[in-house]
Amino acid sequence: MPNYFPPNSNSFVTWLAWGGGIFALLLIVGLPFYARMNNNRVGVPVEQPVDFQHNLHVTQVGLDCRYCHTTVETSNTASVPPTETCMTCHSQLRVDTPQLQAVVASWESGAPIAWNRVHDMPDYVFFNHSAHVNNGVGCSSCHGRVDQMAGMWKNEPMTMGWCLECHRAPEKFLRPASEVFNMAYSPLADPIAQETLGATLVEAYHIDTDKLIQCSTCHR
Structure with a gap:
């Protein structure tokens, strides 16, 4: 029987099989990794029913985090402010502007504003805000410079590996209690000085x- 294939055909098929296997392996390993990175959505602004600007309210108006997030020091959650909190000021200020109509409608109907979650923790993770802010973890350590954000987005990946960076070496990140709600605070530039301060704060x-x-x- 005549040989219709050149002598190097077997080598070609072998290389093709290897190449296909490697490509399949990259898909199997890479797609879940890409999905996790995409789901983290770090730096992607989350669209909201009301164009609430943290930078305006924090930097220009001077509101403290706890004015709206009232339970952050006493509860697992930081709490989303009810419409009544907004209307403390906006019953008198800019009430007729288009940006406030969803807030006014919520106030008049009694239906809460359907805010979209920025940080959606998995069900298998237990996170307690009060345990962090009462032990020297600043708001900006996890949420970034919210006082400079017009919209709101996830500033850190909030993965287990990211959390463990602090849990394994809290002295590198802790700050004095007086600085927890200070958005501009940063760990000391000198690592040795920060770890010395941090060790004191841990105690x-x-x-x-x-x-x-x-x-x-964290997993209960």
């Missing part, structure tokens, strides 16, 4: 560093 806050890396601390 002052009575933080059990062994418990920070136990699975049940």
